[in-house]
Each structure stands twice: as structure tokens, then as C-alpha cells.
Amino acid sequence: MLIKKQLIICCCLLGLAAGDLRAGPMRDTLLPPSVHHFNGVVLLADSGKVWYEKASGYRDYRTGEPLQATDVFELASVTKQFTAMVILLLKEEGLLQLDDPIEKYVTVPWKGIAIRHLLTHTSGLPDYQALMDRYWDKTKVAGNEDILAYLNRFVPPVRFAPGEKYEYSNTGYVLLASIAEKAAGKDFIALSRERIFVPLGMTDTDIRTVPERRQHPRLAKGHIYVKERQLHLPADSFPSSNYTLWLGNRKGPGRISSTLQDLLKWDQALYSNRLVSAATLAEAFSPMHLNDGSLSPYGFGWDLEAHPVLGRIVRHNGDNPGYKTQIIRCLDTRQTIIILCNNAFDKFDVFVREILNTVAYAYRQKRGDKL
DSSP: OOOHHHHHHHHHHHTOOGGGOOSSSOOOOOOOOOTTSOOEEEEEEETTEEEEEEEESEEETTTTEEOOTTOBEEOGGGGHHHHHHHHHHHHHTTSOOTTSBGGGTSOOSOOSOBHHHHHTTOSOOOOHHHHHHHHSOTTSOOBHHHHHHHHHHHOOOOSSOTTSOOOOOHHHHHHHHHHHHHHHTSOHHHHHIIIIITTTTOTTOEEOOHHHHHHOTTBOOOEEEETTTTEEEEGGGSGGGTHHHHTTBOOSSSOEEEOHHHHHHHHHHTTTTSSSOHHHHHHHTSOOBOTTSOBOSBOSSOEEEEETTTEEEEEEEEEETTEEEEEEEETTTTEEEEEEESSOOTTHHHHHHHHHHHHHHHHHHHHTOOO
């Protein structure tokens, strides 16, 4: 069992009583969530074995329908690790190389950018969303071809030379999906299904359109808290969410929706050679060498960290209107943390840190450390 202090921290954050925590998936009675409480699902696993699985709050605040641990959430930028994997699969098939110039596959107004730069956010490309927000007819739904057309039409300047530094850019992952389509001669959604989702048995995972998401019977609807009304309202009722509608056909930087269970299948597959070789995975989880010889904190679709107890960590967050998501994989200790939130929880980052601390304490106790 975890030490009591960490139990209390974790349980309070999840809205539980400390006495409810026990080995195995959680089946306790949920307390009603408030504006201060996390609304979502959490899974903790050790070497693929789930020791904590919990749903807390509502699938839909309007109806009071409770969340289930098997519900489907928008992953937002957690999608990027899957986009990167499609590229790595095509690389192993010999259909592209990571140091290929991107203009070999797509028409762009810039030179000197390689696929590797896109994967690691070191391309210097500006984010496409501001450009589309300014010029796109929002009565229409844009996809990758439209984004590429506008990048070529308006030619936003690069922010720095390729490889000079790390700066997160969704544009790179739009281009990666389009490059994959050109290299494989197949739609990116079909590639994702055929190369990843179906082989891994991720039956609840897909790149869904807005109508497909809305019609899904187990969709955890995204919500935003309105302080003046003291209510959580559907995220898609706010103007700030509109980009998810008029950019609803984009592929690469977001749009995957999934479940805890499917993400654990994904996590476990990355400890094997089921998708790509160990050498390719090692490269994906390695920092990018910048032009000046320094190292970037990002691999191929993964943030890279070192933890004093849990060792090497690869992780990624996602943030869409009404959703916050996180997957944390501890490569040395085989701990997995998956957190999917559908109420834009304002203490989400604190919540994630405390759960990571709890997992570290649990691992130390398992190891027999004096605490």
C-alpha cells in the first residue's frame, strides 16, 4: 500500500475518501464534483497491470450522466505521438527517410526543413491556426489541403532557421500527416487505422469528424466552467471552441479520440517490436541535437524528462476546449499514468504532478526504500 500521506493527497484530488483506495480497479461511490474537482478518468499501471482505474464526475453536466472508465475522450495533442509513429512506420518500410527535405513530398514555400525537424518541433515554422483564423471562410470546414494552400498563398515567415531551437508548432504535424499520405499513397486516417489502431486492438480509438464524435454514445463531452453562472457548459457553445469546427478536417496535430484502455494497449506495445524496431523507438525517445550541439527536450511526438525516482520519462499533454489530457510513460520502471479530463480542470497540472508523486512513492515502497 502507498504511504498514508500520499494516499490522502491523491484521494483528495480525486474526490475520494482515503479509506476507499485499495488494490485493483476502483469501484467506490463517486462524490459529486464541484468547480474545484477533477472531472475525468485516471488509470495507473505497473508493467501493464492496472492497479488504479477511476472515473469521477459527469459525462454530460446537463444530464448528470456519470462518467465511466471506458468513456471516449478527445486526446488533443496527445495525438502527435501517433502521427509520429505513422512516419516511423513508413520510414521502416523504406517509403521515406527522416532527413528527407519536406518539399520532396509537399509543396511548401520554405527550404531546408527536414522531416526530422517537423517531428521534433525544431523547424521554425509558425503555427498555422492564426493564419487560418484571419483568412479562412469559417462557414467551411478546412482540412490539410486547405491549410497547405493558405501557407503557400500567404507565406508566413519562419521564426528561426531549421534546427536552431525547439519551439512547439502544430504546423509541423499537419505537414507530417500530409507527407505520410504522399509517401504511402493513402489517406492518413486509413494509415492510422491500418498501421496502429487495428493491429493493437484499439477498437475505441479513431480520428473522428465532429458529427461522429457527437453521435458517439460514450463520448465524454468537453465542458468549460462559467464562474458568473456557476455552471459547467458544453465547450462547443463558446466562440473559443469554434476552431475545432472550422478546422474539423485537419489531420496530424490532433483529432484522435480514445479511452484509458486503448491508451494502455498503445503504451504496452511501445515496450515491444510490434510496431517498429527497438532502435527506432530509442531514436523516438531521444532528444534532438540542435545546430549549436545542445539538446532539445522533445523526441518524436514525446516530451522527454528525467525523474529522480522513476528515471527516464516520455510524456505528452493535450489541451482542447473543455479537455485536458496526459499520458506519462516511465521507461525504466514501467509505470504508466493516463489522465483524461473533460471539464478543463484549472488545477490539472497540479493534479498530474501529485499523481506522479504518488506513483513515485508507490514505486519506492515496492522497491523497499526507507520512506
